[in-house]
Amino acid sequence: MLADKGYDSDAIRSDLAHRQIAAVIPGRSNRRVKIEHDRALYKQRNxxxxxxxxxxxxxxxxxxxxxxxxxxxxxxxxxxxxxxxxxxxxx
CATH class of the missing domain: 1.10.287 (Helix Hairpins)
Known part of the structure; x- marks a missing residue:
């Protein structure tokens, strides 16, 4: 996985966006810039x-x-x- 190779979450999200895949998982609660996500889709995924x-x-x-x-x-x-x-x- 990308995170195992030393990538941060922004790099993973930009790679997903490049491949036209919507990120479903929200960012951490202590993140300065909040990331928009679909709460209903995240709940279903969970x-x-x-x-x-x-x-x-x-x-x-x-x-x-x-x-x-x-x-x-x-x-x-x-x-x-x-x-x-x-x-x-x-x-």
Whole structure:
């Protein structure tokens, strides 16, 4: 990733702008010049990242033991259903 190579966030954002990609993540709270971002799109992105985090708790998904795509997707479906059941049961 660009940040690993010593780039700062402005360089990453300018590279994204050059490739016509809208940056979704807001700047840090202590940044002097605030960066405009789409709050609704950032909220959706955050929810998706959290969902992948919950799915990766399953070791079979995180390490991708299954060699066939069908087997892997079935494991993703099972993990998603288990997570959904926890969510429904808590509500």
């Amino acid at each position: 929810r998706i990242e959290r969902m992948f985090g919950h799915l990766k708790v399953n070791r079979a998904i995180a390490t991708r033991y299954d060699q066939l795509a069908v087997s892997f997707m079935s494991m993703v479906h099972i993990a998603t259903a288990r997570y959904w059941l926890k969510f429904v049961h808590a509500a």
